Amino acid sequence: MANYRPDDRSKPWDVVRYLRMSGDQQNKRSPDQQNDVIDERLQRSNLPWVTNQTYRDEAKTGRMLRNRPDFNRMLADVKSGIIPARYILVDTIERFGRNEDLDELRRRLFRKYGISVLCADQDFADPNTQNGEAAALLENFRARADSRVKRHNVIRGKRDKIRLGFWPGSKAPFGFSLHVVRTEPRGDRLVRHSHLIHHEVTAAIARSVFMKSVRNPSMGQGALAMWLNERADISDEFKPFHADTVGRWLCSPIYTGELVWAEYSTDIVDDMRILERNPDDEVMRVPNFCEPIIEKAIFDQVGQFREARRTNRSITEAGTRRQVGMTYNYMLTGLVRCGTCGASMVPNGSSAYVTAAGEERRYVSYICAKSYTGLCTNKAHVKEDWLRETVIEKLRERLFPVDSNEGEPPWMTEIVDLVKSELARTHSERDVSRPALAREMSQLEEQTVGWSVSLANSGLAARLRQKIESDYASALDRIAEIQSLLNRQDSEFRQVSEIVNPSEVTSRLNRLSDVLSKDCPTLCNLMLSMHIESIVVSDDGQIVMRTCKLGSCPESMHWCGENEAEREAITSPKDRHCTQPRRRVRIATEDLASGNEDSHLREIAEHVTNPDRFAGMPDDWFWTDRFLIPEKSCWSKDNASAVLKRYLELQSKTGKKPSCNALAKEFGKSRPTILQALDYAQCDHDESTTKHRRASTVKIKGNVEVERRIEEMHDAGVLEKDIASEIGTSRSSITAALKRLYDQRGLQKPDGRATRHQD
Ligand SMILES: [Zn+2]
Known part of the structure; x- marks a missing residue:
């Protein structure tokens, strides 16, 4: 900093001030103690600084910024200038936070806003002078080295435990339990050494999952979780099973008896917890660590199947770069929610298929993430393309009405009024009410006039004069205090009114319109999330979309939306089966923009991934749109009468039932599509002139008698086609029945082709 001139500290x-509770055992000062230390150091150094506000976070961990609400409030206050601040005072730099991101934040605060973070334990040395910089560097270095040493000691302890064959700590994996072998007093606590042994119930469940997976290579972790959840023989205490959990088991070598430890470590990058693979030489592998639950061969086979499934889905590897955040393929990701259980609805694609006409098609629908695993009953499917188009159309209707091609949108005045009245309301509630303050002030002023008259009287008794003088002084202090309170309210009011600035809103809307016209789902998702609170899909096909009128000015939400009491009421625990929205995974913004734009987008990303971003806002700040999932229409329905017409035409020409295969060829559709079209047509006509389907055959599935008969004939060597004609059904029904039979026997069904042409 060549041209840097340090402040005159005597001003x-x-x-x-920022105070934070911390879990650090060595440095256990409470926020009140931290405050005292700051006071004491200010006095000792004779610094006449004025504390305008004190922020405190009671949460124990400081690693994640988003867990520190007052910290974020402080940043918003000082950056906007609502609370004037030249310095942020902390006890030690740990209170502010120490990871690399925070260093960057400190630098940005100084460069952009001229605000420095000063620490009491360094006598508030200015970090921007050379001395200060050196001190800060040294301090940072010391603390990092310190935490490295600590981490190293913990790791060494765990490694020693593993070498002795003991479980290194934390919970036992599913399927196992801990058997304490011996205890050892260490300091004031008791260290337990445990072996991993099979848990009598869950070990069998874990084994069954591997067996199911190896016999059914097409079942993914979702299907396996569903299978577990539906099993009546598994006690409810272990349910529900989640797809991710099952997936983790299937690739965890502990089930083969091998312990692989320290494969990953966590780190915080960009305020996000990430998992990182450790270098191979740091990873410990201990074969025969415990009794295996599944044979190695089966475990490997399951792994191969999983790998094959993964390659099928053609997930591209992210390369060696540390990828922060994710990109979206669908722009409504995270906004669509299940009306039954509250979980997120996820895009679910059918695999690509080719129609009889030769077009390649792929349908993507939103479905409830929990209905996959059988935990939710909502079976609604919403076509992705339809929903996207409908939502954008509604949003455009709301935000850019047709009659306003230029200038302010007509709802602008409504919004400004809303913000103003909400502000007036929260102000009158939040602070000591304004009229009372004004009244107190005018009373004090009257008193001081009276006192000054008395003081002018030279004959006033000395003791009385002393008393009046001291009252006078405290009254003046109080007047100054009230004045600054009122000023603060005024400036807050002004600031927020400025935030809802019509030209600013208009330019943001133009940007939104611009983004929506481009083909970039991630960016569209960011922008849409500023406006759309949720799109809730109910089982009956009803969709409710809530759009915030203030989406274009998210800053206003900071002052208007946050009403702690209301938020409590909203987020109070609901039904146990309801899913509370979670913060979304960080969105990758690096590739979307560069330079200054990037930090702006990152702020937006931070805002829109917060599930509480609209919490506490009154209902009249939202537009509510309702629409229905369109009834499924399809080719066979739309062309039913045409197919029927042709069918009857051919019938009268040839005198016999036309072949459905020929019809299918003629229309360029598949045979089932043609059959379905004829079904629809027949419903409309309500005549049984067209017997295009084969007479209904015997019901087999669940029909014990028939299944028995099939089994007998099969075991006696009767061919499938002969069994079919004997039972009076199709050969494929017999194949399906035999497959079920072999599944019950736990065997693979022999290929029918091997025996079909024997006779
Ligand atoms: Zn659901």
């Missing part, structure tokens, strides 16, 4: 600079 009454505006400061704010």
Whole structure:
């Protein structure tokens, strides 16, 4: 910093204080103690700084910024200037936070807003002077080295345990339990050494999952989880099973008896917890660590199947770059929610298929993430393309009405009024009410006039004079205090009114319109999430979309939306089966923009992934749109009468029932599509002139008697086609029945082709 001129520290600079509870055992000062230390250091150094606000976070961990609400409030306050601050004072730099991102944040605060973070334990040395910089560097270095040493000691302890054959700590994996072998007092606590042994119930469940998976290579972790959840022989205490959990088991070598430890470590990058693979030489592998639950061969086979499935889905590897955040393929990701259980509805694609006419098609629908695993009853499917188009159309209707091609949208005045009245309301509730303050002030002013008259009287008794003088002084203090309170309210009010700035809103809307016309789902998702609170899909096909009128000015939500009491009421625990929205995974913004744009987008990304971003906002700040999932229409329905017409035509020409295969060829559709079209047509006509389907055959599935008969004939060597004609059904029904039979026997069904042409 070549041209940097340090502040004159003897001036009454505006400061704010930040206090934070910490879980650090070595440095256990409470926020109140931290505050005292700051007071004491300010006095000792004779610094006449004025504390405008004190922020405190009671949460124990400081690693994630988003878990520190007051910290974020402080940043918003000082950046916007609502609370004037030249310095942010903390006890030690740990209170502010220490990872690399926060270093960057400190630098940005200084460069952009001229605000420095000063620490009491360094006598508030200015970090921007050379001395300060060196001190800060050293301090940072010391703390990092310190935490490395600590981490190293913990790891060494665990490694020693593993070498002795003991479980290194934490919960036992599913299927196992801990058997304490010996205990050892260490300091004031008791260290337990445990072996991993089979849990009498869950070990069998874990084994069954591997067996099911190896016999059914097409079942993914979702299907396996569903299978577990539906099993009546598994006690409810272990349910529900989630797809991710099952997936984790299937690739965890502990089930073969091998312990693989420290494969991953966690780190915080960009305020997000990430998992990183450790270098191979740090990973410990201990074969025969415990009794295996599944044979190695089966485990490997399951792994191969999983790998094959993964390659099928052609997930591209992210390369060696540390990828922060994710990109979206569908722009409504995270916004569509299940009306039954509250879980997110996820895009689910059919695999690509080719129609009889030769077009390649692929349908993507949103379905409830929990209905996959049988945990939710909502079976609604919403076509992705239809929903996207409908939502954008509604949003355009709301935000850019047709009659306003230029200038302000007509709802602008409504929004400004809404914000103003909400502000007036929260202000009158939040702070000591304004009229009372004004009244107190005018009373004080009257008193001081009276006192000054008395003081002017030279004959006033000395004791009385002293009393009046001290009252006078405290009254003046109080007047100054009230004045600054009122000023603060005024400036807050002004600031927020400025935030809802019509030209700013208009330019943001133009940007939204611009983004929506481009083909970039991630960016569209960011922008849409600023406006759309949720799109809730009910089982009956009803869709309710809530759009926030203030979406274009998210800053206003900070002051208007946050009403703690209301939020409590909203987020109070609901039904146990309801899913509370979670913060979404960080969205990758690097590739979307560069330079300054990037940090702006990152702020938006931070905002829109917060599930509480609209919490506490009154209902009249939202537009509510309702629409229905369109009834499924399809080729066979739309062309039913045409197919029937042709069918009857051919019938009268040839005098016999036309072949459906020929019809299918003629229309360029598949045979089932033609049959379905004829079904629809027949419904409309309600005549049984067209017997295009084969007479209904015997019901086999669940019909014990028939299944028995099939089994007998099969075991006696009767061919499938002969069994079919004997029973009076199709050969494929017999194949299906035999497949079920072999599944019950736990065997693979022999290929029918091997025996079909024997006779
Ligand atoms: Zn659901």
